Amino acid sequence: MDERLLKPYDPPTSEAAAQGLWLQSGAFAANPSSPLPPFSMVLPPPNVTGILHLGHAAMVTIEDIIARYARASGRDVLWVPGTDHAALATQAKVESLLHKETGQTRHDLGRDKFLAQVETYAQSSHDTIVEQIKRLGASLDWPREAYTLDATRERAVRTAFKQLYDDGLIYRGHRLVNWDPRLQTTVSDDEVEWVEREENFYYLKYGPFVIGTARPETKFGDKYVVMHPDDARYQQYEHGQKLTVEWISGPITATIIKDPSIDMAFGTGAMTITPAHDQADFDIATRHQLDHEPVIDLDGKLLPLAGPFAGAHIKKARPQIVATLEAKGLVEKVDPRYHHRIPTNSRGGEVLEPQVLKQWFLAVNKPLARRGGQTLKELMRQPVESGQIKITPDRFSKIYFHWIDNLRDWCISRQIWYGHRLPVWYRGDEIYCGIEAPIDPGWEQDPDTLDTWFSSGLWSFSTLGWPSDTQELKRYHPLTVMETGYDILFFWVARMILMSQALRGEIPFRQVYLHGIVRDEGGKKMSKSLGNIIDPLDMINKYGADALRLALIIGTAAGSDSKISEEKINGYKRFINKVWNASRFVIEHANNNQTTPLTAADQNTLNEFEALTRDVTGDLEQYRFYLAAEKLYHYFWHVFADKIIESVKERLHGQTSSTDQDSGRQLLAITLGRLLIMLQPFAPHITHTIWQIWKPDQPLIMFEPWPMS
């Protein structure tokens, strides 16, 4: 009996030894020239904004199970690690640290010095994250690690930008965008988080009309009053008719506009518009070619148009403006219980102010000549519709189509410093777009950077070396599986389909598996502000990586949120202990002589076990990891340990024949071996450790063939 088995299982020692051996021996390395069928996947790159939480740990666990199962099924597995620079999130994080520690802003430091600080922060965050992922036992091919902002990815980003610019899909335009006055940058539509609030709703007299608004402070420049062309109440007014009305700071000339987008049932059916600060108003103004004069500046302060209120911040000015309106008798009534949704920045929480700005956009409705005149929307929709890309669970396909239908041109330029600078240079009125800077003098590069999802969108192929025509790209793209959270279906999955379809003319992956959000015991989303973040390392140190992995996977169906508690993790720690002790008994009593025939009863037990094998294999093939793990757990403990081992024990102590005893010993050896192989994707450390002790001359358990009958 090996003395290592006599001691209780000690996760820290065994896990460190196992991980050290795996990494050192290159066990996770993909081999592009392997004759085995390829299997490919990329790790959704975590943001370098701090540490990983249990949600990340669940993601790594699911993907590691997929990768290890594929390896055990005899495939050449490529699983690429990487991290994401998360432009805005990381910059905002460092800016707030800087402000807290020194009271300085990024402008006090200047672009170069500030970026150096961001890099330092990103590097340390990266190191923590990589350590966390390794401690989970993830079988990633580390030498291929990528960063969304490294040199290879920089070249990919510039190449992609130039290609789409040359295609005429990337353009510069004056459009209404989501502006964050605090972070001083634009934000894409998908990043807007709408927050419901109860506010006052004001009914204001505007000449002969009564108009409603929740934002009186934007109303200074309102010189258009809009109504539905069929509204009988306003039949006497003609489209384009002008009239003078008394307004906040004196009389102004108002123009009547008739537009069918107006809801006759809402309020009075008449409204004034603020095209410079509201999407709907901007659209109406565009349809009728109206002015869109700004009222609010980029800091959120009122412009000279606001007369005596110029320079005041909109938040402070509102009550004063309402007071002025009341004094003039222009307030008809106030509804104090108006429910209204306010756009905020999901990457910082500040209220956003729509602004008309000159920005760079990616056109989603423009035909792309290189792709048979299909638009990006069509290119995104078609592969999911045709089933070329399969989304699990299926219900997300519908959500995906709905998102595409509502999609507007994507604003890709950001006024922040951390990120890929736009590969665009200006000289007077000239614009140059290229992978390298122009050589002749006088050109100035655009100071803006790209939306972080632009580089993430290239991830399925930029990690494989694109735009170089690499062996990896040929062999592993499209990826076999894309596993990620349903919360970034639009941000990321959709953008990868867009980029791969547009730039490579192929899908980025064949199968999308979406997992849910890991919540705390109370069902709350884990977040730093709630203080309920659990560091996976704490749990690994306390219960071991295998126990944590099992706790994270069991009870977690695709696309469903799950809850995690320490009690659950502890429960699986006990299972790991059970595996250790049962293995100890079997190894001590096993019969490794493969030729011993099994008795009919033992053969029957083995046949039943084979049914489990088929069941578990089917679950893994169908991405039902939680069921596979649960069935193995249940069988190991309540059938193998409780019944099979117990009955063999009795036979060994009883008066049965030696052939019967040998048969029992062999049944134990066969069953344990296969159980360990099947448990390996879920609990790689303990199964590896037992295997090393039991069968030191055989290959690593992760390369043992999957027991399919």
Next chain:
RNA sequence: GGGCGGUUAGCUCAGUUGGUAGAGCAUAUCGUUGACGUCGAUAAGGUCAGAGGUUCGAGCCCUCUACCGCCCACCA
């Protein structure tokens, strides 16, 4: 306003094509020095949110309702 998910034992959740309700944790009692006290055995605990329908048979399929949660949407 549109769409989606959930509602099963005290708690967390399974229940894959409809065939007499399951697991873990927690609880109670008993037991156990040879694989394992990080254990074993036993027990208690559910009109499967509610109503109606299809069926020989419904937790599962259909309709409606309630509550919880999520996503999307230019009601100013």
